[in-house]
Amino acid sequence: MGVREILAEWGVKEFRVIDKAAIQEITLGASILATGGGGDPEIGLLWAYKVLDEGKGIIMVDPTDVPDEIQVASPACLGAALVLTEKPPSSEVINLAMRRLERYLGRSIQATIPIECGGVNSPVAYAAAGEFGVPVIDVDGMNRAFPELQMTSWVTHGVHASPTVSVDDRGNVTVIDTGEDDLLAESLARRAAMAYGGISWIATYPMTGKEVKEASILNSQSIAWAVGKAVMRARREHLDPIAELLRSLREERGVEGFRVFKGKIVDIRREFGSETTKGFTLGKVIMEGIDEHRGHTAELDFQNEWLILRIDGEVRCLPPDLIAILDSETGEPIRTDIMKYGYRGTIVLIPAHERMRTPKGIELFGPRHFGYDLDYVPVEELNA
Amino acid sequence: MAGTLRLGFDVGGTFTDGVLMRDREVLAKAKALTTEDVTTGIINALDELLKSSGVNPAEIGMVSLGTTHTTNAIIERRNLNKVGIFRLAAPATTAIPPLTGWPEDLKRAIGGPEFVHIIRGGSEYDGRDIAPLDEGAIAEACRKMKGKVDSVAITGVFSPIIPKHEERAAEIVRDVLGDEVHITLSHRIATISLLERENSAILNASVITVMRRAVESLKEAVKERGINAPLFIVQNDGSVMSADYAVDYPIFTVASGPAASVRGAVYLSGIEDGVVVDIGGTSTDVAYIVKGFPRESSITVTIGGVKTNIRCPDLLSIALGGGTIVKHKGEEVVALGPESVGYNLVRLGKAFGGPLLTVHDVAVAKGVLTERLDVFKTDFVTHPEKIEALPKRLVENAWAAIKATLEEAIDKMKTTAEPVPAIFIGGGALVVPREGIAGVSKVLSPEHFEVGGAVGTTIAEIGAYAEGVVDLEREDREEAIARVIEQAKDNAAAAGAIRETVEVMDIEEIPFTYMPGKREKIRVRVKGKIFA
Numbered sequence: 052m053g054v055r056e057i058l059a060e061w062g063v064k065e066f067r068v069i070d071k072a073a074i075q076e077i078t079l080g081a082s083i084l085a086t087g088g089g090g091d092p093e094i095g096l097l098w099a100y101k102v103l104d105e106g107k108g109i110i111m112v113d114p115t116d117v118p119d120e121i122q123v124a125s126p127a128c129l130g131a132a133l134v135l136t137e138k139p140p141s142s143e144v145i146n147l148a149m150r151r152l153e154r155y156l157g158r159s160i161q162a163t164i165p166i167e168c169g170g171v172n173s174p175v176a177y178a179a180a181g182e183f184g185v186p187v188i189d190v191d192g193m194n195r196a197f198p199e200l201q202m203t204s205w206v207t208h209g210v211h212a213s214p215t216v217s218v219d220d221r222g223n224v225t226v227i228d229t230g231e232d233d234l235l236a237e238s239l240a241r242r243a244a245m246a247y248g249g250i251s252w253i254a255t256y257p258m259t260g261k262e263v264k265e266a267s268i269l270n271s272q273s274i275a276w277a278v279g280k281a282v283m284r285a286r287r288e289h290l291d292p293i294a295e296l297l298r299s300l301r302e303e304r305g306v307e308g309f310r311v312f313k314g315k316i317v318d319i320r321r322e323f324g325s326e327t328t329k330g331f332t333l334g335k336v337i338m339e340g341i342d343e344h345r346g347h348t349a350e351l352d353f354q355n356e357w358l359i360l361r362i363d364g365e366v367r368c369l370p371p372d373l374i375a376i377l378d379s380e381t382g383e384p385i386r387t388d389i390m391k392y393g394y395r396g397t398i399v400l401i402p403a404h405e406r407m408r409t410p411k412g413i414e415l416f417g418p419r420h421f422g423y424d425l426d427y428v429p430v431e432e433l434n435a
Numbered sequence: 436m437a438g439t440l441r442l443g444f445d446v447g448g449t450f451t452d453g454v455l456m457r458d459r460e461v462l463a464k465a466k467a468l469t470t471e472d473v474t475t476g477i478i479n480a481l482d483e484l485l486k487s488s489g490v491n492p493a494e495i496g497m498v499s500l501g502t503t504h505t506t507n508a509i510i511e512r513r514n515l516n517k518v519g520i521f522r523l524a525a526p527a528t529t530a531i532p533p534l535t536g537w538p539e540d541l542k543r544a545i546g547g548p549e550f551v552h553i554i555r556g557g558s559e560y561d562g563r564d565i566a567p568l569d570e571g572a573i574a575e576a577c578r579k580m581k582g583k584v585d586s587v588a589i590t591g592v593f594s595p596i597i598p599k600h601e602e603r604a605a606e607i608v609r610d611v612l613g614d615e616v617h618i619t620l621s622h623r624i625a626t627i628s629l630l631e632r633e634n635s636a637i638l639n640a641s642v643i644t645v646m647r648r649a650v651e652s653l654k655e656a657v658k659e660r661g662i663n664a665p666l667f668i669v670q671n672d673g674s675v676m677s678a679d680y681a682v683d684y685p686i687f688t689v690a691s692g693p694a695a696s697v698r699g700a701v702y703l704s705g706i707e708d709g710v711v712v713d714i715g716g717t718s719t720d721v722a723y724i725v726k727g728f729p730r731e732s733s734i735t736v737t738i739g740g741v742k743t744n745i746r747c748p749d750l751l752s753i754a755l756g757g758g759t760i761v762k763h764k765g766e767e768v769v770a771l772g773p774e775s776v777g778y779n780l781v782r783l784g785k786a787f788g789g790p791l792l793t794v795h796d797v798a799v800a801k802g803v804l805t806e807r808l809d810v811f812k813t814d815f816v817t818h819p820e821k822i823e824a825l826p827k828r829l830v831e832n833a834w835a836a837i838k839a840t841l842e843e844a845i846d847k848m849k850t851t852a853e854p855v856p857a858i859f860i861g862g863g864a865l866v867v868p869r870e871g872i873a874g875v876s877k878v879l880s881p882e883h884f885e886v887g888g889a890v891g892t893t894i895a896e897i898g899a900y901a902e903g904v905v906d907l908e909r910e911d912r913e914e915a916i917a918r919v920i921e922q923a924k925d926n927a928a929a930a931g932a933i934r935e936t937v938e939v940m941d942i943e944e945i946p947f948t949y950m951p952g953k954r955e956k957i958r959v960r961v962k963g964k965i966f967a
Binding site: 142 | 524525526527528531532536559560563565566593629630742848849850
């Protein structure tokens with residue numbers, strides 16, 4: 052069954068056709084919301100372009116149009132971003148992972164849901180939908196990027212990552228079924244990726260249409276799209292990309308972001324992963340203020356994504372709220388894996404989605420989870 | 436060695452500059468119009484230099500050039516080779532085949548998808564095979580390409596760390612296609628990031644003949660004039676490589692010109708760390724120099740519409756030059772440029788009786804221009820009354836705006852909070868503020884800065900680099916770094932340096948993200964001398 056037949060069966064009349072321009076805008080927006088992580092968009096974008104060039108349509112539907120009983124799953128890349136840039140996927144990986152998940156579930160998968168906002172996994176979700184011939188639902192599990200599989204609104208709302216199917220380019224398949232233990236699912240999926248050679252392709256978070264509506268960040272794709280569109284327009288029309296970005300968040304999500312600092316990276320201290328850090332890159336970045344922020348200092352902790360911001364020693368943002376450092380002229384996000392001494396940027400803070408801020412959410416991805424002896428305080432209060 | 440004099444040429448968009456050097460002394464300078472074939476312009480400048488200096492050609496010990504042969508051929512899609520393309524990667528990577536995202540005309544110019552093959556092979560980061568190399572498939576594909584391709588580009592997954600599949604594939608290609616078909620191996624061209632490295636390798640393969648012809652005709656021209664000296668080409672980092680090496684790696688010359696200018700500024704000023712500000716008529720390039728070389732760009736470099744990861748100098752270009760128009764409302768400056776009157780300065784600028792206020796005019800009004808530069812045919816002001824009529828406040832405001840623009844550009848490129856020296860070169864070097872520039876300890880404009888690029892080609896230093904991946908849980912860090920240093924020194928020697936003179940410039944360690952363990956990439960840059 053193709054994507055159009057699926058839509059006909061659901062009785063969906065309104066949907067959005069995703070073309071190359073759209074995928075580019077969505078990916079830029081997602082990269083900004085990825086809060087410094089999420090990897091390099093290039094591979095995912097080129098894959099999505101190829102899928103479109105082959106005439107495979109990519110279509111996005113609103114979650115309210117999705118029937119309650121259908122089966123969906125999230126296709127994603129899990130592993131080392133650097134390996135991905137050297138070893139792009141086989142065009143078969145997603146189909147293989149999805150088919151094996153279907154076989155394990157005994158049900159056919161009728162739509163995909165992006166797992167996060169990120170340079171890699173956002174365009175990959177669209178390419179995967181095109182390859183697999185199903186629509187993308189306008190939701191995700193974070194509306195930002197996080198480093199681990201279990202850090203989703205799905206988990207905090209009672210949906211679990213298991214069963215997850217993890218495959219590699221050579222056709223190796225690992226089925227992970229840890230029931231409600233999502234941390235163990237993450238750990239096993241990470242190990243499978245390392246054993247494969249650094250990168251795995253997964254079909255994860257199988258859930259019903261009803262669960263999608265109850266547990267996802269709704270319309271998160273539209274939010275990323277609006278953000279990307281706004282920044283692209285700012286570039287074309289020589290407007291302030293930060294102002295346009297903040298405006299788009301106001302209009303699309305009804306939230307107020309904060310432009311808190313403009314500065315230049317003057318120090319980067321990286322630490323290598325160890326047992327206690329689960330292998331993630333962590334460190335600290337110091338920015339010295341420029342222009343109206345001259346004389347002030349910003350300090351950012353990162354664990355793949357930006358985590359905590361302090362300005363002149365005062366905490367201004369805590370996870371799961373979003374931190375983005377954007378090039379002041381182009382609005383291009385600066386990622387933790389490519390930032391360099393001397394980069395100049397504007398720091399923007401964005402409140403996390405309310406579904407990420409539940410008590411369970413704060414427990415799973417609040418400051419204490421990342422090893423800080425700090426209580427979560429919403430970014431709105433820290434910047435009142 | 437024949438002699439101690441050095442000849443250097445810098446091919447620019449309009450002029451090809453030449454210099455004849457003895458140690459640090461400029462014996463002669465020449466400017467010839469750049470010609471369409473590039474080579475003729477160089478030969479014209481060469482003849483002018485020999486004539487004006489009257490030196491004995493036998494005294495010349497080195498000839499070097501910064502050139503645009505390669506860049507022009509790719510941008511204009513002219514005289515490109517037909518390229519056989521092998522990617523050693525299947526079953527991985529098929530989602531994005533070679534040439535994805537290339538402009539259609541460029542794809543056609545190099546032969547198109549007919550010669551593209553994704554072959555089973557390539558490595559994982561840890562050294563395992565993705566699949567055993569499918570040698571039969573390579574031989575089979577070569578038989579079909581025979582007589583149809585001029586060169587071959589081979590790119591294997593993780594070849595910068597594990598080159599064995601690329602090397603084996605090259606043997607098979609050579610067996611079937613013979614020695615006349617040139618082979619480019621991606622791991623000799625660029626680093627991790629498959630698609631960009633593959634693009635770089637394919638582009639390199641496409642300009643082999645262009646570079647070979649250029650080198651051959653220059654060698655011949657030099658020889659005909661009684662010069663018995665080796666030929667060198669400036670590479671992207673501003674160091675040089677022997678011409679015989681350059682014919683295998685023409686892609687290393689795409690940023691040859693700007694890199695040579697930066698190196699010339701360093702050489703003429705004697706400043707090794709600081710900023711170089713190259714001020715022209717319409718724009719200014721700012722580069723940060725570390726130990727005499729321009730810092731590298733960390734982002735992808737697009738050549739002829741194709742994304743590559745070729746190493747190029749990190750240059751910041753801003754729209755500020757001598758001809759830049761100062762837009763103002765009364766005494767208030769609204770904007771500097773971005774438009775420039777360019778070479779029409781002498782018609783349109785206030786100082787020449789024209790209607791427009793330019794950066795040049797502001798400099799005249801400020802009294803910083805007191806004599807004309809050799810490179811300009813006219814005096815710096817022909818209508819002093821027009822300059823005198825300018826409101827004093829406007830001149831001050833414009834001068835402050837120019838200073839602020841320069842300061843911001845310099846600050847963007849600086850990576851230290853300490854003040855650093857700045858070298859101002861180019862035709863516009865004297866028309867901008869030089870006193871009290873924020874973040875700058877002193878401003879210099881050394882003699883001969885107008886032929887700085889040509890001078891920059893004559894610095895007999897060779898740069899090279901190497902990379903490796905290390906698992907710090909298994910291998911000692913110091914040993915791993917030493918291993919990469921040795922590789923970099925070998926690479927410098929291959930490019931023409933005397934191995935004993937090669938020294939380390941910097942060591943960079945980049946951790947792998949999203950991967951447990953303590954893996955990191957080590958990158959070492961070195962430089963060595965051509966003459967003992």
